[in-house]
Amino acid sequence: MSSADTYFKNIGKGFWTVLLGMKVTMRHLFTPAVTIQYPDARMPIPERGRNRLYVNMDDCIGCNQCGMACPVGCITIETAKSLPTEDLGVTSTGQKKRLWVTQFDIDFAKCCYCGLCVPPCPTECIYMTDVFEFSEYDRDKLNYSFITLTPEEAAQKTEQAKAAEKEAAAKKAAAAAAAAAQKAAQPQNVTPSQNVTQPPAQSIPPAAPRPAPAVAPAPQPAVKPEIAGAEAGQAPSVTAEPQGGQKVSSPESVYPPKPQEQATRAPQELKPNDNPKGSAD
């Protein structure tokens, strides 16, 4: 190929490359634009997007559930008890309001927009909004206060609650002192054990005195054996005289005869004239 041919071939290749690039440009030239002209135009915010919080103080009962759920501690709530004569009304969910909310601050400079403070609210009065444009040059301006009371009213409600609390404490102390005095004035013969409720004790009759056992004194006979006829070989006749005055005339009852004595005594009791076989002799 000559040098002239190469020259014209490169020129055509360049034109073709330009046409390919212009093809992509021409295709996007007639498609609709996707750029949003913020702030004149805005993209729609997702329905569950987490942005700046808002608190509807008409429904807030000052329970501090949201403050306890906050992981960074950017919610500060102060309340004051209402007087019995004050009626704070009810929330839209029907709960009676009993506390004055004297401070409800959310520091959005600390908030991480986690949304953990929203679910615990019993009246659903704290929620996320679609407001995300609240940048400030001063960080202190990101601390939002939501209370509806003026600073003077909040201070007055706080003082009023403190005075009522002090009065209630004084009344309680006086009642306790009166009760203690009344207790001290009671007769002291009541032992603590009697204050305890116990079942009535059963009346157990005293045990009847046991009769003394009629133990007759053991006879201690002053035995004066009178052995009569011992020399004559007869059986001794023992006369015992016990101390009770009774006479025991049976010698066996005093001195029971021993077996060998019985054997030797029997023939002695026989008189020479006694014949056990009758008059055979």
Ligand code: SF4
């Ligand atoms: S969104 Fe999270 S960080 Fe912000 S106030 Fe609620 S709980 Fe606290």
Ligand code: SF4
């Ligand atoms: S949880 Fe709800 S009602 Fe309770 S203090 Fe927070 S915003 Fe108020």
